[in-house]
Amino acid sequence: MRLLLVEDERALGAALGDALREAGWVVDHAEDGRDGLRRGLAGQYDVVVLDIMLPGMNGYDVLKHLRAQEVWTPVLMLTAKDGEYDQTDAFDLGADDYVTKPFSTPVLLARLQALARRAAPERPVAMTAGGLVLDPTTRRVTREGREIQLTAREFALLHHLMRKNGQVQSKAEILENVWDSDYPGADNVVEVYIGYLRRKIDTPFESRIIETVRGMGYRLNPVPESRGS
Template sequence: MKILIIEDAEKTASFLRKGLTEKGYVVDVESNGQEGLVLAQVNSYDLIILDVMLPQLDGWSILKELRASDNKTYIIMLTARDDTDDKVKGLNLGADDYLVKPFAFSELVARIQTVLRRQSSIQKDIMVFADLEIDLNKKRVSREGNRIELTPKEFMLLSLLIRNNSVALSRSEISEKIWNINFDTDTNVVDVHIRRLRAKIDDGFKKKFIKTVRGIGYMFDES
């Protein structure tokens, strides 16, 4: 497993490199935001540990640029503030998890293992629902034979809904399984991702798969 750390605090970066290398990971470190983005774009990584406050280009901009270019590498954000708005912003931009400084190294390792385990736990299978085809192994989705590009979180969300076919899932159930966190009831991150997923999966097609269940949440319904 290869990890990129984009962190400008020298002591933190050195500590993380040493600890993760001892855990068996191959680790690259970059302190400059712009250079870190280039590394993430030209190299293949299993996971990126991304600080928010960086010189030249901040973590939010790096995250946004990577997701806009369809880079699906798993990303854990490091934030200095335990602020719900910052966390939600990162998750909405496509981060897979976040960690607030200061943190225990053991917690970071646990977060890394959890994020990487999500990928390996997806069944190796192709599922077909009418004109919608999902390759759970290659993470590819198509409708009427046309490829649909999904972000990692959108694909995880679609996979979750499909695995619970015709079962309504609440927003709290979805946020816990996809983001590994319980969101406040006034947080709309689940609704935002559902809206984006619908725009790609259902908009423009007669048959709609993603349904809203009033008073509960959402479900995938092939009927």
């Protein structure tokens, strides 16, 4: 799942971003209100975490502009306990949740997961492809009834491929959706993680579900190929 974090305190933003990535989120980080608004209008996010006191444009103005442009992405507001705005102001302007600093990171992560689930009722609780089942709520993956243990990044990669089931995804598209938009490394990290996934969801079984489309990228094949074909 993809999240926009708009937070100007660098230490807090870095720590929170690391915790979110460890939990499997793809995080874009903006450090001022205008950049946060630009990203919020241009990107497709599951949740926005929005600080109130920001340079350039405060969080409430960012929120007002997002809602005025009919961007209904769930927004969780962050503010200091002694801030001039209160919880009522946040909800009146269209926020979906509100957390006061300092906060418990595990509690914040749980509330973000709840917001993402409520925001996408049209998505099935579990996604399936060729005997492979991924439940984004419980983060449980099975194939033919056998549970498969994945790391947070492997889960994020598989989740993206299953959301695009049957569609070819280039390395650039995978990097943008599974790694951060400003990921500084080489795109061969995608090949490495595709290899990790294959060893877990293909190798133990009689058919291949992850397909390489030469010169284009990767996709999940809804009708897995037999190893003998």
